[in-house]
Amino acid sequence: MRLFSVLRAPAVGWRERFDCGGREVARWFPGHMAKGLKDMKNRLRVVDCLLEVHDARIPLSGRNPLLQQALGIRPHLLVLNKMDLADLTHKSRILECLRQQGLSHVLFTDCLQDENIDKIVPLITELVSNSQRYQRAENIESCIMVIGVPNVGKSSVINSLRRLHLQKGKASSVGGQPGITRAVLTRIQVCDRPLMFLLDTPGVLSPQIESVEIGLKLALCGAIRDHLVGEEVIADYLLYTLNRQQQFSYVERYRLASPCDDVETVLKSIALHLGKTRRVKVLTGTGNVTVTAPNYNGAAVDLIHSFRKGLLGKVMLD
């Protein structure tokens, strides 16, 4: 789904399409995730509602369809987290697209500032009490399973809820790398009144990511380990996206002469600007000469990290 290209005039002079170069996404799915899904299914009996966390920069793609299929039709709240990093100019259009997909309970959140976190418990309480099938009248507590692809902020949402409702610190470990949540399905209290527990789950990607481009969006958001995709490829996709959206803050950040769509040129300039270079000996016809070689990978890593920290501006990848 391309929300951006439908809503904005295409930027002239930049790549119209990203060349995925015959890459295969199947290798990007780590096998242990299938086990994660199986463990989640085994705990379903006690679950009243699904709280799905996803990245607000990819509101329309990259969710794992298997999660909802396997976990059943029960009350479902979609939390689009990291709203602080997302360009939400067309928020109402996003909500409309999601409604058309049958997702009518959606919240945008920012766990760093605890924005909209206070809306989660009341909304879940309402969804659970309105649900016929899973309402367990004798039960005064509710149990919510937190699901989503890796690194979207599932643990951060849980910690924010605990901070807000229980004035308690971290219960769930947070990390910048996908796959931090290893201890499977820990039950964590997040609220006293109403009594509510969450089950934290490991991030589970779909084994069949729909396309290479969606895989690249997931990688850019940190849902797939960088080295599996390749830092320079991720950086190239980022450059393609920033240029198409005329989001040129990278030019100023890295003191480049002008925007550019050629990743090699950009990474070379970034490497030189950051001093990420090394001296290498090259054998020529007239003997050895020492030249300065840019560290392309180091430059790509810096560009990707700047994007993930929001230093290149707010972006919408869909």
Ligand SMILES: Nc1nc2c(ncn2[C@@H]2O[C@H](COP(=O)(O)OP(=O)(O)OP(=O)(O)O)[C@@H](O)[C@H]2O)c(=O)[nH]1
């Ligand atoms: N900017 C921003 N960063 C966030 C937000 N929420 C979480 N993060 C960061 O995103 C990274 C991943 O957060 P986690 O809470 O560990 O994500 P997770 O979904 O539990 O990760 P897995 O256990 O790998 O599935 C961490 O570096 C968090 O600090 C947010 O709202 N805004």
